[in-house]
Amino acid sequence: MDQKNVLFTIFGGTGDLARRKLYPSLFRLYQKGDLGEDFAVIGTARRPWSNETYHEVIKNSIASFQPSNKEAEEFASHFYYQSHNVKDTQHYDALKKLSDELDEKYSIQGNRIFYLAMSPNFFGTIVSHLKSQGLLNTNGYHRVIIEKPFGNDYQSAADLNDEINQVFTEEEIYRIDHYLGKEMIQNISAIRFANLIFESIWNNRYIDNIQISLAEDVGVEERGGYYDKSGALKDMVQNHILQMLSLLAMEPPVAFSEKEIRTEKIKALESIRMFSEEEVRKNFVRGQYVAGEIGDDQFRGYREEENVDENSLTETFVAGKFLIDNFRWSGVPFYVRTGKRLTEKGTRINVVFKQVPVNVFKDSVTGPCDQKSLAPNILTIYIQPTEGFSLTLNGKEIGQGFQTDPIKLEHRNSSDIIENTPEAYEKLLLDALNGDGTNFTHWDEVAQSWKIVDRIRETWDKDQQTPPGYRAGTMGPDEAYQLLEKEGRHWVWEPDEWYRQRGLLK
Incomplete structure (x- = not known):
């Protein structure tokens, strides 16, 4: 040792x-x-x-x-x-x-x-x-x-970086994003680059859309004072979500080394389209939780939380669509959402593949089966609290005829494995001890992330509108669903439906 x-x-x-x-x-x-x-x-x-x-x-x-x-x-x-x-x-x-x-x-x-x-x-x-x-x-x-937070916008981050660079070189600076220490975040690269079945179809010819959901079931708790000056966009999108997106979107590195991985992540972030104000309003929505309940549990609204301004315009929820302008991803929307006081705690990635060109079962003798009845193939990567992945395929229903039925090939790490998996901070501290910056964020990544987020933030600050409300315990405001519905898509992960079906959620 x-x-x-x-x-x-x-x-x-x-x-x-x-x-x-x-x-x-x-x-x-x-x-x-x-x-x-x-x-x-x-x-x-x-x-x-x-x-x-x-x-x-x-x-x-x-x-x-x-x-x-x-x-x-x-x-x-x-x-x-x-x-x-x-x-x-x-x-x-x-x-x-x-x-x-x-x-x-x-x-x-x-x-x-x-x-x-x-x-x-x-x-x-x-x-x-x-x-x-x-x-x-x-x-x-x-x-x-x-x-984190490393600055609160691009300019403050750049000023902070200049101060630190007066003393430490970039190679000596380890900016922590604890999500990069999570087992399944690190597994994204293994799933992509160690399996030809996925890497060969990891492009706009076969993928319809990618969804990143980072849901928290808690409110702001004792962080009200900090959070009211930050909001979901800066607290989660600028770091965790854009880091996950860069790992999903980056080109295969020449070697699995710190330098090569970092180079490809930076290229991916720089390929994200910088939206105009009009495009921000079209492609990004925000929300703020109001009082709600799940079953017997009742929750107060954000503006009633401790240390939060009673007229606060701070968003506790963000949903949006990123577009990446390169040959691999042109035309593929990357949908993201994150928020406080949602239905369940969970972080997961859904890679939704395109439909087959022709549904040969639509004229089966058992009756009509139109194109839309075929469920899409979906690769799901579970980050937390459960860890693992699943692949949804279409199989034949048992019985007469050829009606299709989605089946799920699934692997979840056992509770024993999860319990004994090194905690994110443990991994990252060991990386720092070893001088390995692979799972830390480079200044170029931080800078580009802030430039992307600043464009959204500046548009919202100009509008000065109260974010749409969503009941605590739901998965965000109606506008978040409409964001996908207007393009003929829907969120794959909808945990609130389970509660609604049982009368536990309105």
Whole structure:
């Protein structure tokens, strides 16, 4: 096992992300031997904690793994806390002193990873102090991991990138999009490029449309203040959805390497049509959830949520159509939708194939069977909460005649496999330790994504209209269905129908 000698410094070490994701993921790497005894973690934040308090937080964060007392103590002993004001230069001097001491104590060889788990407003201040106060004056590697949001539009993202580039090179910057660490997102490439049956028909000759759905059944919860300034478009489309789209649309890379994959993803994003204002209004819809109920569960509307403006125009739902102007995808719509307080939590991709040119069964002796009665072939990739994929085919109904009936070839990862699958953050932290940026976003990807989203956002900001309402518990406003219906299509995944049929949803 190639164990890593490294010093992690986590800015925002007392925060929710660190407790829920980072510390458990580091523990899993420790359990598996990817982290041995030659590593240390410095947690920094404003709170005046002691090392002992910090160790209790660490042990509580990994309690669900049921480690022995000895294992938990040994793991926590690698963690050190320093109260820190990111704007105070003297605090960086103290941080350097502690870093150098730990480097010697654990034979870390100067390898340092800085995780910025806090507001992007502080990124420039932090990285400039890391350089000016000598925290990068070691012979090992230096890497910085950055959480989203990376800016709130193209210009702010470009300014932020320029600040960070004053200190770190692009190869040293790891911009996290945790969706890229999910097992089935990484499986998109395997399904496409390892199966001739799909790669040979992965084009506009055989594919009618592709649908990406990212549904959340929760509301904004305690994030109302942040979310009301962001909205679904910036929170989900700019990063997660456009990253998934680029993996689906990119050309086969020359080699399955970081550089080649990144090159093809950037080309795919740059091929997405930049809509005019008129085209934005035609191809994108938004919504905002209002009070609703599923069964006995009742939900309040977005404007009644804590820290949300009672006259808010912020969208909690987005549905739209992207078009890609290249030879492979010309004419194939990529439909996307995402929202809060929808029927079910789930992320899935539906690849809808074109109909056969002629339905030979339409004149069967059992009666008319027109072209439309043939169900389309659909490849579904399940991302979360279930993982796997299915392929819908047409078979013959059992009995007399030749009536067709859709059948589904399906594989779902078992609960045991899912439970033991590395969590997205665990995978991404290990990638960062290995210096592998494949599953992180490059600046060129971030920049192009913001340019696409800015065009939509600017149009909506000019209109200043209240987004159409949709009842909490449904799959979005009527306009989202009409977006496809006007083109003779429909959303493949409609979980709300199950509830309606049972009288649990109006």
